Amino acid sequence: MTDRNTAEQAEQGNMIKDPDNWVTGDQPMTGAQRSYLHTLAEEAHVEVDDDLTKAEASKKIDELQEKTGRGVD
Numbered sequence: 001m002t003d004r005n006t007a008e009q010a011e012q013g014n015m016i017k018d019p020d021n022w023v024t025g026d027q028p029m030t031g032a033q034r035s036y037l038h039t040l041a042e043e044a045h046v047e048v049d050d051d052l053t054k055a056e057a058s059k060k061i062d063e064l065q066e067k068t069g070r071g072v073d
Contacts, residue, residue, distance in 0.1 A: 019054070019055035019056075019058040019059055020055060022054060022055050022058075024054055025053060025054050025055030025058075026053050026054075026055065027053060027054050028051075028052075028053065028054070029052050029053060029054050029056070029057035030054065030057075033052075033054065033057040033058070033061065034050065034057070036061060037052075037057055037060060037061055037064070040061060040064035040065060040067075040068055040070065041064060043064075043068045043070075044064050044067045044068050046064070048060060
């Protein structure tokens with residue numbers, strides 16, 4: 001028998017994973033993350049640090065998407 005979290009992960013596949021659990025999360029953010037992060041930061045009228053890790057950048061992107069309305073389906 002599978003627990004609920006395992007069943008939900010199976011439905012979603014590995015597409016959604018907590019950035020804190022990323023194997024490469026402590027590496028520097030990617031160029032794509034940097035570009036999108038700066039676009040969102042400009043729209044949100046905030047400054048962002050260029051020295052974020054991949055995981056930190058992902059979390060900040062999620063935060064700014066919510067703030068700017070870009071993350072809304």
